[in-house]
Amino acid sequence: MAIDGLRPERADTVRNRARILDAVDELARGGEEVTVVAVARRAGLTRATTYRHFPDREALLLGVLAERAASVLGPLVPELERLPLADAMRHLARTVTTQVAEHAHLVRVLGPELDGLVRRVVPDEPLAGDLARRRASGQGAGDLDDAWLAPAVRALCLAAARAVAHGEPADHVEAQLAESLLRLVA
Numbered sequence: 001m002a003i004d005g006l007r008p009e010r011a012d013t014v015r016n017r018a019r020i021l022d023a024v025d026e027l028a029r030g031g032e033e034v035t036v037v038a039v040a041r042r043a044g045l046t047r048a049t050t051y052r053h054f055p056d057r058e059a060l061l062l063g064v065l066a067e068r069a070a071s072v073l074g075p076l077v078p079e080l081e082r083l084p085l086a087d088a089m090r091h092l093a094r095t096v097t098t099q100v101a102e103h104a105h106l107v108r109v110l111g112p113e114l115d116g117l118v119r120r121v122v123p124d125e126p127l128a129g130d131l132a133r134r135r136a137s138g139q140g141a142g143d144l145d146d147a148w149l150a151p152a153v154r155a156l157c158l159a160a161a162r163a164v165a166h167g168e169p170a171d172h173v174e175a176q177l178a179e180s181l182l183r184l185v186a
Contacts, residue, residue, distance in 0.1 A: 017053050017063075019043040024064050028105040036060060058117075061110055066121045068106070072099055073126055081130045085139050086182060088130075093178035096157045097171075100164040107165035115158055125150030131185065140186050149185065156180050 023042035027034045035057060040050035054060040076095055080088040100107055110117055128150035134140060144152060160177040164170050 016043075016045060016049055019045060020050055020053055020060070021064055021067055024060055024109075025106065028109040031105075034060065034109050058113075061113065061117055062121060064106060065110065065117050068099070068103060069118075069121050073122065077126050077130070080127065085134055085185060089181040089185060090178045092127075092153075092157070093160070093174050093181060096160050096177060097164050097174040100161045101170040104165040107161055114162065118154075118158065125154060127153055134185075144184070152184055153181060156184070 020039055020043050023039045024034055027038055027042055032038065036050055036054060037047055039054075039060060040047045043050065054063055072095065076092070080092060083091060107114060128146065131149050131153070132146045135146070156177060160173050163173045
C-alpha cells in the first residue's frame, strides 16, 4: 500500500501489520480478550509500534475486518455478476456461511459492533449495481426499490453471519439465507 499514492510502505511496516492482524486472529481464536496491549504482546511488538498501526481497539477490529472483507469481496462480486441470479444468491449464501464458519471467532469478537464496523469497512453496497443491472435486463431483483434492495441483502447476510458465529449449523443457515435471498430478489 502506498502512502498518499507516492511511495510503497516499508517491508517492516507491512510485516508488523501482518503480525498484528495475526495476533488478533490468534487471541480471538483462543477466546482471549482482544486489546491493543494483548495484541502487541502476542505479536512480539512494542505497544508503541502496535499503537502506530492501530490507535485503539476499534481500529484493530476495523483492520481485521477490512483485511477479511477485501480478500472475500474482491473475487466474490465478479463471481456473482457472472452467474444467473438464483445461482448468484445461492453462491452468496454459501460464501457468507463458509467464511463465517471459518472466522466465527472474529465475528464473535466484533459482537454487537458488527453491523457498524461492516458499514465503515464497506460503506457502499457492492451488489447494488449488479442487482440494478439485472432488474433492468428483466432478470428479477425483487419488488423493492434499488435503494432498499442491496441494504436488505446486506442485512440478511449479517443476520446469517451472527447465527453461524453463535453456533447455528452453517448448512442450515446457508439454506435459510439462500431461500430468503431468492425470495427477496426474485
